[in-house]
Amino acid sequence: LKYIYLNAGKINYVSNLFFFQKDILLILKKYLEKQDTYKCFEILKTFEKKLDIAFEKEFKNIIYIYLVITFERIEKGYVILKKNNSEFLKNTLYYKVIQKDIFKNNGVYMYEALHLSEYFLSGYNSENFYEDRFLIDSFICKLLSVLKDIKIRNLINNREFLEEVIEYLRAAIYRVKNNFILNSEIKLDEIENKIFIEILQYKIKMNTYLNEPLRDEEFMMISRIIYKHLIKQKKEKIKLKEVIQIIQKNSKNCYSDLIAKELLELYPNLIENDIDFKKQLGLLDIVTEKNIKFTRCVDIKELIDLSFNDLYDNSFIEVEFTESIHKMLEDKKYDYLDSENMIIFYGKELKYKKELGVSIFFNESVMKIDNKKIKYLILLSNVDEYNYLGVSRDLQKIIESVKFKELEKLNSEKDVMRKFEEVIQGGESGF
Known part of the structure; x- marks a missing residue:
């Protein structure tokens, strides 16, 4: 590959x-x-x-x-x-x-x-996972919150750990949907089992975010992933910054980013990544009053096109992105559709997304999709899993704290934005 x-x-x-x-x-x-x-x-x-x-x-x-x-x-x-x-x-x-x-x-x-x-x-x-995408993100956010509660804080912003958990969870949900059971008998060592027992206390809360709950064996495997990354962090490693400095000192044309990426891929267990990368983005990093709209559409396609135009005008997406969303709508595949009349689309075609952006619409009229009522639309152009997970975390916090029907009553983009800030900044920053 x-x-x-x-x-x-x-x-x-x-x-x-x-x-x-x-x-x-x-x-x-x-x-x-x-x-x-x-x-x-x-x-x-x-x-x-x-x-x-x-x-x-x-x-x-x-x-x-x-x-x-x-x-x-x-x-x-x-x-x-x-x-x-x-x-x-x-x-x-x-x-x-x-x-x-x-x-x-x-x-x-x-x-x-x-x-x-x-x-x-x-x-x-894997294409059919898209109706559960926001639920998966919510589960992971809850898992990270649980890790904080059980004093495992050093993995919370570990990108490699987050990406592995995301990939594992998608496969786990596939198994649950098709009633597959992991073939081998899972045996945890003492520390893995301790992590598993701690996490199991929160199993019911985490499973509420999924349409079909995970079995204990899946939580055992997640515990094993957590332990693997904890051990990885403890091993003595070469400092990436020092390696790059040596290369820069002895090279006329040095492409540090490419070299750093290659070294980390070749020697993930030997090199400690001590180079500062951009912090994970949240909703407040990408949303402004301009991205919040109150509308009076009677057709869902019209509402989607308005939202698409908002992202396109702000250079977040390519024009072809709309075809992907229309196809998802036609196939009745949604990233998230809840009982509070809200629908969320991320879109599947990564190549048509230029930057992480969001468009949020409060619609006066109620529309129907697949016999479900829709009033609120969120269109998100996610360009990488790490950052959109941060945005999903903040959206989850807003949905659970204030509900969109309460936000609609504010009837002002400025007031909605102020409420976003109040809810998101009210908790701790990061996970």
Whole structure:
């Protein structure tokens, strides 16, 4: 994934690499030249056509690599002979298509088909997470608050930890939705178990943010992630700042940011990142009175277009961003839709977002989406998970503290902004 990506049915190789990476690229090229890459492209096209879906580009890159390796393994005589959750997977349309179109209904490859079914199912299911996106963010914010309560404060602003928890939680929710259970018996050591017991006291509160509660085993895995990052922080490491200073002192043209990124990727356990990065942004960093509007729209598309124009005029997004939102609306996929008549869209196409921005609309008329009433709209152009989590935290605080129907009564952008400041600044800064 670091060296190749797919585009228009072709393999593309990343060009801006360091000298030592170019050797790896040559190895990859020689390997892929021997594989039936056309066959893998055709499988992806078949799936999208037969199931009338469009996979995300990132997923296509991953599943393409997996397909290449799968067929090479089968040709060498190594065939998978078992699969958990097989009864569930056999009833999916993915399995039927894979068995018929890829393995020609050959029973020898039944378990291969089941494995591929789960991969394809999880790839498309990731798009369906978007209606839960704000709920996931809220769960994580609550988890960070719990860590503060149990005196684990040094992970609260650890970007690497936050990103791993976000990724883990998405997979965990997928398992819960499809009634999958983690295969291996989880055994925690003494400290991991202590963290688990502490977190378990808050399980009910954290689960209230999710449509389907996480099982204890998922909380055990989260406890293990917490412990892993605590240990990571304690290990003695090389100071990144010192390494960069040595490079700068001995180099005429030194691209410090690129070198720092590469060093951290290559030696994450050896180098301590002691370089100051920008603090995590919150709602007050991106919202002004200009981004808060009171309207009288009767159609949800009209309201969305007004909100889109607000972000576009402030150079937060590209014009194509609106197509992504209209498609989500058409497919009835929302980042968040609650009982208080509020709908939130983040949008899926990252390439059309230029900067983190928000547009908040209070609408006088009530509109209906999927038999649910809508009055309030939030459109957020998130450009990275770390910062939009901070914005989500503040939105969560406002939704829980004052409710949007109370804010609407203020009937003034200035008063709403003042209330935002009062609620957000009333608590501690950060998590």
